Amino acid sequence: MVDYNILLGGEAGQGMNTVGGVLEKIFTRTGYYIFATKDYMSRIRGGHNFNCIRISDEPIYTHRESIDMLIAFNEETIELHEKHLLKDGLVIDEKAYPFKELAKEIGNIKVIGTVMVGAVIKMLGLSTDIAEGVLKEYFSGDILRMNISALEKGYDLVDKKVTLPSVAAPKKTITLNGNQAVGLGALAAGCKFFSGYPMTPGTGIMNYIAAKQHELGIVVEQSEDEIAALNMVIGASYAGVRAMTSTSGGGYSLMVEAVGLSGIIETPAVIANVQRPGPATGLPTRTAQGDLHFVLYASQDEIPRMVIALRSVEEAFYQTIRAFNLADKYQIPVTILSDQYLADAQTTILPYDFSAVKIEKHLADVQGIGKERYKRYKITEDGISPRIIPGKIPGQVVMVDSDEHDEYGHIIESDTERIQMMDKRMQKIETLKSDIQEPWYVGSEKPETLIVGWGSTYCVIKTVIEALEKQGKSIGALIYGDVCPLPVALFNDYAANANNIIAVEGNYSGQLADLIQQKTCIPIKIRLTKYDGRAWGYEELQAKIQEVL
Amino acid sequence: MEANHNRFNKCSETAWCPGCGNFGILNALEKALNELGLLPHEVVICAGIGQAAKTPQYINANGFNGLHGRALPPATGIKIANKHLKVIVNSGEGDSYGEGGNHFMHTIRRNIDIAHFVHNNQIYGLTKGQASPTSDMGFATGIQTQGVVTEPLNPIALAITLGASFVARSFSGDAEHLKKVMKEAIMHNGYALVDILQPCISFNKVNTFKYYKERVYHLEETYDATDKQKAFKRAQEWGDKIPMGIFYKQKKPTYTECVDCLKKGPALVDTTEDLEKIEKFMDEFC
Numbered sequence: 001m002v003d004y005n006i007l008l009g010g011e012a013g014q015g016m017n018t019v020g021g022v023l024e025k026i027f028t029r030t031g032y033y034i035f036a037t038k039d040y041m042s043r044i045r046g047g048h049n050f051n052c053i054r055i056s057d058e059p060i061y062t063h064r065e066s067i068d069m070l071i072a073f074n075e076e077t078i079e080l081h082e083k084h085l086l087k088d089g090l091v092i093d094e095k096a097y098p099f100k101e102l103a104k105e106i107g108n109i110k111v112i113g114t115v116m117v118g119a120v121i122k123m124l125g126l127s128t129d130i131a132e133g134v135l136k137e138y139f140s141g142d143i144l145r146m147n148i149s150a151l152e153k154g155y156d157l158v159d160k161k162v163t164l165p166s167v168a169a170p171k172k173t174i175t176l177n178g179n180q181a182v183g184l185g186a187l188a189a190g191c192k193f194f195s196g197y198p199m200t201p202g203t204g205i206m207n208y209i210a211a212k213q214h215e216l217g218i219v220v221e222q223s224e225d226e227i228a229a230l231n232m233v234i235g236a237s238y239a240g241v242r243a244m245t246s247t248s249g250g251g252y253s254l255m256v257e258a259v260g261l262s263g264i265i266e267t268p269a270v271i272a273n274v275q276r277p278g279p280a281t282g283l284p285t286r287t288a289q290g291d292l293h294f295v296l297y298a299s300q301d302e303i304p305r306m307v308i309a310l311r312s313v314e315e316a317f318y319q320t321i322r323a324f325n326l327a328d329k330y331q332i333p334v335t336i337l338s339d340q341y342l343a344d345a346q347t348t349i350l351p352y353d354f355s356a357v358k359i360e361k362h363l364a365d366v367q368g369i370g371k372e373r374y375k376r377y378k379i380t381e382d383g384i385s386p387r388i389i390p391g392k393i394p395g396q397v398v399m400v401d402s403d404e405h406d407e408y409g410h411i412i413e414s415d416t417e418r419i420q421m422m423d424k425r426m427q428k429i430e431t432l433k434s435d436i437q438e439p440w441y442v443g444s445e446k447p448e449t450l451i452v453g454w455g456s457t458y459c460v461i462k463t464v465i466e467a468l469e470k471q472g473k474s475i476g477a478l479i480y481g482d483v484c485p486l487p488v489a490l491f492n493d494y495a496a497n498a499n500n501i502i503a504v505e506g507n508y509s510g511q512l513a514d515l516i517q518q519k520t521c522i523p524i525k526i527r528l529t530k531y532d533g534r535a536w537g538y539e540e541l542q543a544k545i546q547e548v549l
Numbered sequence: 550m551e552a553n554h555n556r557f558n559k560c561s562e563t564a565w566c567p568g569c570g571n572f573g574i575l576n577a578l579e580k581a582l583n584e585l586g587l588l589p590h591e592v593v594i595c596a597g598i599g600q601a602a603k604t605p606q607y608i609n610a611n612g613f614n615g616l617h618g619r620a621l622p623p624a625t626g627i628k629i630a631n632k633h634l635k636v637i638v639n640s641g642e643g644d645s646y647g648e649g650g651n652h653f654m655h656t657i658r659r660n661i662d663i664a665h666f667v668h669n670n671q672i673y674g675l676t677k678g679q680a681s682p683t684s685d686m687g688f689a690t691g692i693q694t695q696g697v698v699t700e701p702l703n704p705i706a707l708a709i710t711l712g713a714s715f716v717a718r719s720f721s722g723d724a725e726h727l728k729k730v731m732k733e734a735i736m737h738n739g740y741a742l743v744d745i746l747q748p749c750i751s752f753n754k755v756n757t758f759k760y761y762k763e764r765v766y767h768l769e770e771t772y773d774a775t776d777k778q779k780a781f782k783r784a785q786e787w788g789d790k791i792p793m794g795i796f797y798k799q800k801k802p803t804y805t806e807c808v809d810c811l812k813k814g815p816a817l818v819d820t821t822e823d824l825e826k827i828e829k830f831m832d833e834f835c
Binding site for chain 1: 561564588589590591593595598603605606609610611612613614615616619621622623624625626627629630631633634651652654655808809810811814817818820822823824826827828830831834835
């Protein structure tokens with residue numbers, strides 16, 4: 001298997017993202033799969049930022065710490081990352097090659113990045129054809145000519161150092177990050193209104209949808225705050241339009257009351273919380289899994305809700321569509337939990353299967369509600385009341401109320417009606433359980449050691465499990481996507497045979513472990529938690545697991 | 550359509566105190582909607598929380614009784630989703646100018662086509678008598694025991710300054726005037742604010758029905774509502790004489806007219822998904 005890891009480092013504003021972006025396109029169009037991460041600071045200029053591009057001839061879903069090639073835009077990059085450079089690793093920097101001089105010769109210092117791209121592809125034994133094609137998408141006219149000349153000069157400057165085995169039969173692939181996957185999923189689900197307030201790392205979803213708004217004839221509104229964002233979404237949803245918002249933990253904090261509103265007025269809402277370390281401002285551009293407990297309970301009192309954690313770029317698309325369908329079916333708020341790592345990681349995957357996309361709005365028609373005065377909150381066995389939207393059926397009006405209400409949506413204070421409505425709403429959790437997906441399992445058949453994790457740690461856990469199994473360990477992992485309501489059947493099965501249960505999480509206390517304990521009464525004592533704002537690397541996680549085994 | 554039939558009457562028992570200014574406002578609203586020839590399913594009444602915000606409960610129309618201070622954002626979402634609905638917000642001054650102050654500012658900036666009727670009694674009724682954003686200085690309550698020390702918010706002047714396209718004041722005790730202004734506000738293309746003075750008979754012993762009755766007067770028939778400077782000047786009048794009527798009105802593009810797909814296309818709720826087009830977006834990731 002090809003496994004080559006490149007790190008590009010420098011200050012913000014030095015053009016690293018452009019060089020990285022061009023290289024990523026060259027690799028994927030050559031037929032490789034990539035997994036590319038960005039490690040950036042909360043500033044527009046300066047600081048130390050770096051991108052990693054890991055290349056393989058098979059799908060890969062996680063980063064690697066050890067580096068094969070270090071592309072340094074400044075000296076600091078070498079100081080900080082040299083320790084991870086492999087013995088025969090390559091360093092590409094101004095000291096080794098006169099990139100700046102060549103760029104000046106061409107007549108524009110800005111083409112320095114393209115000179116570097118030329119050098120990199122030569123070293124890796126790739127041709128310039130695909131690179132030229134990529135440059136043509138970025139530039140035109142004189143600037144393009146200069147860049148192509150820069151590419152050639154860079155190419156001629158160095159010798160071939162490595163031979164990346166070529167990919168025999170390249171498949172059609174797409175390379176995108178978690179935020180783009182959620183955005184594309186939302187569009188495919190028929191989301192026509194998006195309201196949000198920018199907050200890193202959740203803004204990418206809004207950016208993606210906004211870029212398509214004109215072409216699709218949908219509306220993106222930047223709201224005055226996150227309170228307005230979710231309230232607007234709920235208003236649009238009440239009026240029959242699929243709507244969503246995205247944010248990070250701080251914005252979600254402002255949305256909390258409206259999450260409860262969606263619950264009590266039984267109006268669907270989809271909210272993406274792309275986690276970063278908190279509380280308050282925390283570490284804006286870093287990653288975490290610290291908001292699980294928060295989103296499970298956000299709102300006073302109790303409401304039916306669903307929480308889906310995203311495990312990969314691949315499923316982010318399908319789970320976003322599922323979030324819209326289930327929000328409509330159960331008339332509840334559905335929270336999608338992502339994180340900065342997944343949101344920003346470019347991953348090469350097979351194209352999404354659009355023939356599998358189904359939009360199920362679960363709206364009632366005239367026949368469905370009968371001729372009597374419409375009861376928005378009609379008591380039913382499964383807790384779901386036939387839903388219509390305002391303005392569509394003459395003679396019928398739709399009343400929703402954040403006060404406790406009767407079946408018509410009219411404010412009440414009677415104890416019996418209160419109990420009836422609470423029971424009806426909470427019944428939906430029971431009904432919803434039939435749609436809940438068990439966690440994914442990877443590993444040995446009856447593992448002695450059972451790992452539990454959730455969300456984006458799926459890929460790193462999977463990689464570690466495969467490695468430990470090869471060493472002859474009896475080990476397996478359950479990685480949760482649906483976390484609320486929590487499915488427990490698979491866990492109970494595997495836990496019955498396991499000697500050790502270990503939780504792996506990106507938070508301080510082991511929030512999933514607490515949740516599983518609460519729902520199954522099976523204790524999880526060993527908890528490997530990481531809360532430094534960085535994602536687990538597989539080398540690091542493997543060492544930690546071996547330590548406790 | 551029968552001329553005198555009140556299509557919006559719900560005949561519900563209300564939680565308002567007998568003699569509350571809200572009754573006059575509700576009656577005027579029902580009359581305005583009837584006279585405009587609207588049907589209950591075409592109208593959405595939005596509210597936050599408070600005594601005034603119970604209006605959607607007592608009228609036969611679509612209703613959205615949301616969170617305290619948050620009447621305007623869902624109203625905005627509803628109008629964006631279905632531009633054919635008549636969206637009206639009825640809420641108190643605490644809801645509109647206090648808890649929801651930020652939304653007030655930004656809804657004016659959007660100039661979205663909704664009518665905003667603020668029931669302004671200069672006190673918090675539902676929580677039993679605390680100062681509101683429009684309580685006069687010196688007004689003593691159980692909380693502001695030495696009297697209010699913060700300056701009252703002037704909603705008329707504020708809305709004019711922020712560029713609102715329709716700014717008016719009326720009084721719950723002047724049924725004919727209120728109904729007329731409401732009709733104009735509902736028909737106005739854009740965001741329309743009507744600040745409606747109303748007595749709170751239970752908790753406000755200063756700004757009573759008599760207090761307002763003695764002070765309010767109609768802006769002159771010759772008054773030019775298109776002059777922003779003059780409108781701002783007249784908005785400063787408060788105290789012994791309180792002017793009522795449309796202070797300022799201007800034609801300007803609404804949110805719906807500025808967003809291309811809303812302007813040219815059908816209502817968002819009536820559009821279909823183009824999955825083939827969306828599938829092609831994947832090409833950008835190749």
